[in-house]
Amino acid sequence: IQLTQSPSSLSASVGDRVTITCRASQSVSDSLNWYQQKPGQAPKVVIYAASTVQRGVPSRISGSGSGTDFTLTINPLQPEDFATYFCQQSYSIPSTFGQGTRLE
Amino acid sequence: QVQLQQWGAGLLKPSETLSLTCAVHGESLSGQQWSWIRQTPAKGLEWIGEINPSGSTYYNPSLSGRVTISVDTSKNQLSLNLNSVTAADSAMYYCVKVSSTTWSPEYFHTWGQGTLVSVSS
Numbered sequence A: 001i002q003l004t005q006s007p008s009s010l011s012a013s014v015g016d017r018v019t020i021t022c023r024a025s026q027s028v029s030d031s032l033n034w035y036q037q038k039p040g041q042a043p044k045v046v047i048y049a050a051s052t053v054q055r056g057v058p059s060r061i062s063g064s065g066s067g068t069d070f071t072l073t074i075n076p077l078q079p080e081d082f083a084t085y086f087c088q089q090s091y092s093i094p095s096t097f098g099q100g101t102r103l104e
Numbered sequence B: 001q002v003q004l005q006q007w008g009a010g011l012l013k014p015s016e017t018l019s020l021t022c023a024v025h026g027e028s029l030s031g032q033q034w035s036w037i038r039q040t041p042a043k044g045l046e047w048i049g050e051i052n053p054s055g056s057t058y059y060n061p062s063l064s065g066r067v068t069i070s071v072d073t074s075k076n077q078l079s080l081n082l083n084s085v086t087a088a089d090s091a092m093y094y095c096v097k098v099s100s101t102t103w104s105p106e107y108f109h110t111w112g113q114g115t116l117v118s119v120s121s
Helices: none
Strands: A003-006 A018-024 A032-037 A044-048 A061-066 A069-074 A084-089 A101-103 B003-008 B018-025 B033-040 B044-051 B057-059 B067-072 B077-082 B091-099 B107-111 B115-119
Touching: A003 A084, A018 A032, A018 A084, A018 A101, A032 A061, A032 B107, A044 A061, A044 B107, A069 A084, A084 B044, B003 B091, B003 B107, B003 B115, B018 B091, B018 B115, B033 B067, B033 B077, B033 B107, B044 B067, B044 B077, B044 B091, B057 B067, B077 B091
Parallel strands: none
Antiparallel strands: A003 A018, A018 A069, A032 A044, A032 A084, A061 A069, A084 A101, B003 B018, B018 B077, B033 B044, B033 B091, B044 B057, B067 B077, B091 B107, B091 B115
16 A cells, blocks of 8 residues: 655644645555654654544644545644654555654 | 564675575564565665564565565564675665554554665676
8 A cells, every 4th residue: 555645754843733745656545644754863653543543642732534635733833743744544554654744 | 572683794796695684572472473574765665575473474476586584583683685695685674563453454663773685796
Protein backbone atom coordinates (compact mmCIF):
# COMPACT_ATOMS: atom_id res chain seq x y z
CA ILE A 1 0.00 0.00 0.00
CA GLN A 2 1.45 3.34 -1.07
CA LEU A 3 1.02 6.40 1.11
CA THR A 4 1.30 9.85 -0.43
CA GLN A 5 1.73 12.84 1.83
CA SER A 6 1.14 16.44 0.90
CA PRO A 7 2.70 18.83 1.00
CA SER A 8 6.31 17.61 1.08
CA SER A 9 7.29 20.75 2.95
CA LEU A 10 5.33 23.49 4.62
CA SER A 11 6.35 26.90 5.88
CA ALA A 12 4.34 28.16 8.81
CA SER A 13 4.52 30.44 11.81
CA VAL A 14 3.87 30.00 15.49
CA GLY A 15 0.15 30.27 16.09
CA ASP A 16 -0.84 29.03 12.64
CA ARG A 17 -3.20 26.16 11.94
CA VAL A 18 -1.50 23.58 9.73
CA THR A 19 -2.89 20.52 8.02
CA ILE A 20 -0.95 17.63 6.48
CA THR A 21 -2.66 15.09 4.26
CA CYS A 22 -1.93 11.41 3.73
CA ARG A 23 -3.63 9.45 0.98
CA ALA A 24 -3.47 5.66 0.74
CA SER A 25 -3.51 3.76 -2.54
CA GLN A 26 -6.24 1.52 -1.10
CA SER A 27 -8.36 1.50 2.01
CA VAL A 28 -6.49 1.03 5.30
CA SER A 29 -9.63 1.45 7.43
CA ASP A 30 -8.42 3.33 10.54
CA SER A 31 -4.99 1.67 10.62
CA LEU A 32 -3.15 4.89 10.00
CA ASN A 33 -0.59 6.40 12.37
CA TRP A 34 1.36 9.65 12.46
CA TYR A 35 4.93 10.18 13.69
CA GLN A 36 6.94 13.25 14.47
CA GLN A 37 10.70 13.26 13.91
CA LYS A 38 13.15 15.96 14.92
CA PRO A 39 16.73 16.13 13.60
CA GLY A 40 18.99 13.54 15.15
CA GLN A 41 16.12 11.76 16.89
CA ALA A 42 14.06 8.68 16.26
CA PRO A 43 10.45 9.14 15.17
CA LYS A 44 7.84 9.42 17.89
CA VAL A 45 4.20 8.44 17.53
CA VAL A 46 1.77 11.35 17.94
CA ILE A 47 -1.48 9.89 16.55
CA TYR A 48 -2.50 6.24 16.23
CA ALA A 49 -5.61 4.58 14.87
CA ALA A 50 -6.17 7.66 12.70
CA SER A 51 -7.44 9.92 15.47
CA THR A 52 -6.21 8.78 18.90
CA VAL A 53 -3.72 11.16 20.47
CA GLN A 54 -0.79 9.33 22.03
CA ARG A 55 -0.41 9.86 25.78
CA GLY A 56 1.75 12.88 26.50
CA VAL A 57 1.12 14.52 23.13
CA PRO A 58 -0.56 17.93 23.39
CA SER A 59 -4.18 18.15 22.35
CA ARG A 60 -3.41 20.81 19.74
CA ILE A 61 -2.28 17.88 17.56
CA SER A 62 -5.17 15.92 16.12
CA GLY A 63 -5.87 13.39 13.41
CA SER A 64 -8.87 12.44 11.33
CA GLY A 65 -9.92 10.31 8.41
CA SER A 66 -10.61 6.74 7.46
CA GLY A 67 -10.36 4.57 4.42
CA THR A 68 -7.92 6.31 2.08
CA ASP A 69 -7.83 9.95 3.18
CA PHE A 70 -6.32 11.20 6.42
CA THR A 71 -5.25 14.50 7.90
CA LEU A 72 -2.98 15.61 10.71
CA THR A 73 -3.79 19.03 12.13
CA ILE A 74 -1.77 21.17 14.50
CA ASN A 75 -3.58 24.17 15.93
CA PRO A 76 -2.10 26.43 17.14
CA LEU A 77 1.42 25.69 16.00
CA GLN A 78 4.04 25.94 18.74
CA PRO A 79 7.84 26.23 18.38
CA GLU A 80 8.39 22.61 19.44
CA ASP A 81 6.13 21.36 16.63
CA PHE A 82 8.60 22.23 13.87
CA ALA A 83 9.69 18.78 12.69
CA THR A 84 9.08 16.22 9.97
CA TYR A 85 5.85 14.24 10.09
CA PHE A 86 5.28 10.79 8.62
CA CYS A 87 2.13 8.75 8.15
CA GLN A 88 2.27 4.95 8.35
CA GLN A 89 -0.25 2.20 7.66
CA SER A 90 -0.47 -0.97 9.70
CA TYR A 91 -3.42 -2.40 7.77
CA SER A 92 -1.38 -4.89 5.80
CA ILE A 93 2.12 -6.30 5.58
CA PRO A 94 4.48 -4.83 4.59
CA SER A 95 3.78 -1.80 6.70
CA THR A 96 4.57 1.34 4.73
CA PHE A 97 5.29 4.99 5.40
CA GLY A 98 4.59 8.22 3.62
CA GLN A 99 7.56 10.18 2.33
CA GLY A 100 7.29 12.80 5.06
CA THR A 101 6.26 16.43 5.42
CA ARG A 102 8.85 18.88 6.67
CA LEU A 103 7.27 21.62 8.74
CA GLU A 104 9.50 24.68 8.88
CA GLN B 1 8.76 2.71 30.82
CA VAL B 2 10.48 0.55 28.27
CA GLN B 3 13.79 1.70 26.82
CA LEU B 4 15.59 0.18 23.86
CA GLN B 5 19.37 0.22 23.56
CA GLN B 6 20.82 -0.99 20.31
CA TRP B 7 24.30 -1.65 18.96
CA GLY B 8 26.20 -3.32 16.16
CA ALA B 9 28.89 -2.85 13.55
CA GLY B 10 28.57 0.48 11.78
CA LEU B 11 30.84 -0.12 8.80
CA LEU B 12 30.53 -3.14 6.52
CA LYS B 13 31.92 -4.25 3.19
CA PRO B 14 29.66 -5.45 0.37
CA SER B 15 28.56 -9.08 0.76
CA GLU B 16 29.08 -9.05 4.55
CA THR B 17 26.34 -9.65 7.10
CA LEU B 18 24.77 -6.84 9.07
CA SER B 19 24.16 -7.84 12.69
CA LEU B 20 22.42 -5.58 15.19
CA THR B 21 21.26 -6.23 18.73
CA CYS B 22 18.65 -4.38 20.75
CA ALA B 23 18.44 -4.72 24.52
CA VAL B 24 15.02 -4.17 26.09
CA HIS B 25 15.08 -2.41 29.46
CA GLY B 26 12.12 -1.89 31.75
CA GLU B 27 9.93 -4.79 30.74
CA SER B 28 10.07 -8.34 29.50
CA LEU B 29 10.52 -8.86 25.79
CA SER B 30 8.28 -11.90 26.00
CA GLY B 31 4.67 -11.45 25.04
CA GLN B 32 5.37 -8.36 22.98
CA GLN B 33 5.78 -7.64 19.29
CA TRP B 34 8.98 -6.13 17.91
CA SER B 35 10.07 -4.65 14.63
CA TRP B 36 13.11 -3.34 12.83
CA ILE B 37 12.82 -0.26 10.65
CA ARG B 38 15.46 1.54 8.62
CA GLN B 39 15.68 5.06 7.28
CA THR B 40 17.61 6.78 4.54
CA PRO B 41 17.30 10.34 3.23
CA ALA B 42 16.57 9.01 -0.24
CA LYS B 43 14.05 6.24 0.50
CA GLY B 44 12.64 7.41 3.80
CA LEU B 45 11.36 4.94 6.38
CA GLU B 46 11.26 1.27 5.43
CA TRP B 47 9.77 -1.51 7.54
CA ILE B 48 12.18 -4.45 7.62
CA GLY B 49 10.13 -6.98 9.53
CA GLU B 50 8.68 -8.07 12.83
CA ILE B 51 8.50 -10.89 15.34
CA ASN B 52 5.28 -11.48 17.25
CA PRO B 53 4.70 -12.88 20.76
CA SER B 54 4.44 -16.43 19.45
CA GLY B 55 7.81 -16.10 17.71
CA SER B 56 6.42 -15.89 14.19
CA THR B 57 8.29 -13.58 11.88
CA TYR B 58 7.20 -11.47 8.92
CA TYR B 59 9.58 -9.73 6.58
CA ASN B 60 9.44 -7.11 3.87
CA PRO B 61 9.47 -8.90 0.50
CA SER B 62 11.80 -6.19 -0.78
CA LEU B 63 14.61 -7.74 1.26
CA SER B 64 14.39 -10.95 -0.73
CA GLY B 65 14.92 -13.44 2.04
CA ARG B 66 18.15 -11.85 3.31
CA VAL B 67 16.79 -10.90 6.71
CA THR B 68 16.35 -12.74 9.99
CA ILE B 69 14.82 -11.32 13.16
CA SER B 70 15.11 -13.25 16.40
CA VAL B 71 14.79 -12.82 20.14
CA ASP B 72 16.80 -14.11 23.08
CA THR B 73 14.42 -14.12 26.01
CA SER B 74 17.16 -15.07 28.47
CA LYS B 75 19.00 -11.84 27.66
CA ASN B 76 15.86 -9.81 26.87
CA GLN B 77 17.35 -8.92 23.51
CA LEU B 78 16.18 -8.61 19.93
CA SER B 79 18.45 -9.21 16.94
CA LEU B 80 18.56 -8.36 13.26
CA ASN B 81 20.70 -10.11 10.67
CA LEU B 82 20.82 -8.98 7.05
CA ASN B 83 23.15 -10.89 4.80
CA SER B 84 24.80 -10.05 1.48
CA VAL B 85 24.64 -6.32 2.12
CA THR B 86 25.22 -3.73 -0.59
CA ALA B 87 25.54 0.03 -0.55
CA ALA B 88 21.75 0.18 -0.80
CA ASP B 89 21.56 -1.23 2.73
CA SER B 90 23.35 1.81 4.18
CA ALA B 91 20.86 3.39 6.54
CA MET B 92 19.93 4.25 10.09
CA TYR B 93 18.46 1.13 11.66
CA TYR B 94 15.93 1.24 14.50
CA CYS B 95 14.56 -1.45 16.77
CA VAL B 96 10.98 -0.73 17.71
CA LYS B 97 8.39 -1.99 20.16
CA VAL B 98 5.05 -2.50 18.48
CA SER B 99 1.84 -1.69 20.30
CA SER B 100 -0.43 -4.54 19.36
CA THR B 101 -3.81 -4.99 21.02
CA THR B 102 -7.13 -6.52 20.05
CA TRP B 103 -8.92 -3.18 20.25
CA SER B 104 -6.57 -0.93 18.28
CA PRO B 105 -4.53 -1.12 15.11
CA GLU B 106 -0.82 -1.64 15.57
CA TYR B 107 1.59 1.23 15.78
CA PHE B 108 5.28 1.72 16.53
CA HIS B 109 5.25 2.65 20.17
CA THR B 110 8.87 2.95 21.32
CA TRP B 111 11.98 3.37 19.20
CA GLY B 112 15.62 2.67 19.91
CA GLN B 113 18.19 5.39 19.45
CA GLY B 114 19.19 4.11 16.03
CA THR B 115 22.37 2.60 14.64
CA LEU B 116 23.97 4.10 11.56
CA VAL B 117 25.25 1.44 9.17
CA SER B 118 27.39 2.20 6.15
CA VAL B 119 28.30 -0.32 3.47
CA SER B 120 31.37 0.53 1.45
CA SER B 121 34.27 -1.26 -0.15
